[in-house]
Amino acid sequence: MDTLARRAFFQFLAASPLYSQPAPIITKPDEAINVFDFELAARQILPPAHFGYLQTGVVDDATLRANRTGYDLYQLRPRRLIDISKVDLSLTLFGARHETPLLLAPIGNQGAFHPEAELPVARAAAAQKTMQILSTMTNNSVEAVNAAAGRPVWYQLYATGSLTVADRLWRRAEAAGCPVLALTVDTQAGRNTETAERSKRLDTRKCVTCHDPAPGGFFKRKAMFSGLDMAGIPTANAALTWDFVRQLRQSTKMKLLIKGIVTHEDARIALEHGVDGIIVSNHGARAEESGRGTIECLPEVIDAVGGKMPVLIDGGIRRGTDIFKALALGATAVCVGRPYIWGLAAFGQPGVEKVIELLRAELTLIMKQCGRRSLAEINSSALAPTKFAPR
Numbered sequence: 226m227d228t229l230a231r232r233a234f235f236q237f238l239a240a241s242p243l244y245s246q247p248a249p250i251i252t253k254p255d256e257a258i259n260v261f262d263f264e265l266a267a268r269q270i271l272p273p274a275h276f277g278y279l280q281t282g283v284v285d286d287a288t289l290r291a292n293r294t295g296y297d298l299y300q301l302r303p304r305r306l307i308d309i310s311k312v313d314l315s316l317t318l319f320g321a322r323h324e325t326p327l328l329l330a331p332i333g334n335q336g337a338f339h340p341e342a343e344l345p346v347a348r349a350a351a352a353q354k355t356m357q358i359l360s361t362m363t364n365n366s367v368e369a370v371n372a373a374a375g376r377p378v379w380y381q382l383y384a385t386g387s388l389t390v391a392d393r394l395w396r397r398a399e400a401a402g403c404p405v406l407a408l409t410v411d412t413q414a415g416r417n418t419e420t421a422e423r424s425k426r427l428d429t430r431k432c433v434t435c436h437d438p439a440p441g442g443f444f445k446r447k448a449m450f451s452g453l454d455m456a457g458i459p460t461a462n463a464a465l466t467w468d469f470v471r472q473l474r475q476s477t478k479m480k481l482l483i484k485g486i487v488t489h490e491d492a493r494i495a496l497e498h499g500v501d502g503i504i505v506s507n508h509g510a511r512a513e514e515s516g517r518g519t520i521e522c523l524p525e526v527i528d529a530v531g532g533k534m535p536v537l538i539d540g541g542i543r544r545g546t547d548i549f550k551a552l553a554l555g556a557t558a559v560c561v562g563r564p565y566i567w568g569l570a571a572f573g574q575p576g577v578e579k580v581i582e583l584l585r586a587e588l589t590l591i592m593k594q595c596g597r598r599s600l601a602e603i604n605s606s607a608l609a610p611t612k613f614a615p616r
């Protein structure tokens with residue numbers, strides 16, 4: 226090889242992603258370039274068992290990967306010479322104005338990630354004008370979270386093994402002013418979270434802040450269960466059917482969403498039951514190992530719903546372009562899960578805020594680049610199917 230050829234080869238190598246160094250771990254939120262910087266920081270700070278609980282999918286984590294790679298099935302068709310000096314990300318959802326189409330998905334047991342659990346998230350969501358969905362497995366009460374958020378949040382419901390308990394839970398959320406109830410229906414069968422199990426074995430740290438030391442005990446401080454006799458009552462209800470949805474629809478004044486729908490068959494049944502919306506979700510790939518990313522499930526659900534109610538989506542959303550693609554396929558809004566928890570674990574409230582800011586900035590940028598000035602202007606003409614095998 227002569228000198229010139231060798232120089233060209235080394236220049237090629239230096240520019241190659243294969244040669245790139247691992248990103249340094251950030252020490253403050255403002256150093257983050259994208260949400261993955263928070264993932265590295267969270268990994269560094271959390272005990273392996275907690276990080277494993279956060280990151281795990283199920284079985285081989287194939288669905289977890291599909292939630293990400295599904296976004297590579299679509300490419301974008303940018304448009305030029307459109308006045309994009311003003312871009313509006315707002316929307317009206319269930320009668321309320323939202324600044325952006327981004328919500329924070331319900332994540333249980335946030336005490337595993339921060340001593341104050343859901344409260345810094347509530348403050349961050351309020352500061353960033355973003356809606357938080359509070360898990361049934363919250364470590365703080367709905368009243369405390371609403372107070373921290375300065376307004377009622379949305380509430381996520383597990384029907385639990387006892388429908389009497391489920392009734393008490395949603396009635397308490399309704400009394401606290403929560404405007405929207407999201408009934409999660411995708412973990413009824415149980416699940417095989419192998420990555421979480423393996424991570425536990427790596428953990429030698431004794432955790433007293435959030436674990437119940439009793440045999441079989443998991444995270445404690447289940448604030449919403451206090452005062453309820455939960456002895457022998459599992460959180461998943463194997464016998465749950467659409468009958469419960471019918472009862473719930475008749476009983477609650479809250480807007481009712483079903484979280485965990487991934488097929489057109491179930492979307493149609495949900496519509497027949499008069500629910501107000503659907504969240505296309507596979508629980509962040511923590512339910513069954515279907516191998517199917519949620520973005521791949523979205524079109525059939527959108528088709529079945531036919532514009533009769535809002536359809537939200539979550540799972541693997543890490544980039545503004547992911548949000549853009551989901552909206553272009555017909556989603557009304559999106560939820561993110563793990564990224565804001567990475568922010569919470571690493572830096573508390575400022576970390577959560579920065580994650581929201583980054584995603585909003587990326588969405589704004591791609592909207593401008595594609596010549597879309599409002600969410601209403603984002604449609605399927607912005608997309609092209611990927612012709613070659615995704616990277």
Ligand SMILES: Cc1cc2nc3c(=O)[nH]c(=O)nc-3n(C[C@H](O)[C@H](O)[C@H](O)COP(=O)(O)O)c2cc1C
Pocket residue numbers: 278279280292330331332333334360361362381409484506507508509510511539540541542560561562563564
């Ligand atoms: C650690 C963890 C806990 C979760 N807890 C709940 C929960 O209590 N209720 C629920 O409906 N979904 C729960 N989910 C699923 C999320 O609401 C959401 O569907 C998922 O995180 C979205 O995928 P993403 O993390 O890839 O953004 C949890 C997810 C994670 C990662």
